Amino acid sequence: MAKAVFHKAQRVFVKPVGTWALIEQVIPHWVKDVDEPLRITYDCGLGRRFEAFELVSEQVMHKHHRPEDEDDDFLFERWRIDRKIIKWRVDTTTGMDPNPGTFPVVVTDDGDWGGWRVTGSEYDRDSRRIEHQARMIVHTPELMRIARKLADAASESPDELPAEFAQLAQRCALILRHVYQTDEVSLETAAE
Known part of the structure; x- marks a missing residue:
């Protein structure tokens, strides 16, 4: 069950909008x-x-001067795969289906609202590919944490990294910049 993280009239940073606001109403469902x-x-x-994950309290923001400098828990969400029952098939025991009777839905928020899913016809066309995509999407936040740590380590001590790791760290920094749109550099031109 859910507990309120913030209260009415509390000043919070709204990450999707990139601005400060006061909470006007706490709405339980x-x-x-x-x-x-x-x-x-x-x-x-x-x-x-x-949702609570989209907001940051003023106390946390004072601890971290900029939203970009927040802890990983605020920058990266925890995603998971939920299995939904296949309703569009009469026979759910096809030989190619790796998880008979179900299909993956990637849940990207705590309230089971946001996420990723495919249509039934797309899942039936190549179920193994869709299962692979779901696993890739779920692990993206963790890979982003690793990329950030590698990029941070390289920027703190660039002379101590072997050349191949420096190139990987530079690529990680470009990907992070592209994801967070802090620079309008395209990944294709930056890789050249």
């Missing part, structure tokens, strides 16, 4: 016959409701 809310969203007066 209840389910019948359950004592606690299933999830909690926050109205900051910015046109939509935000």
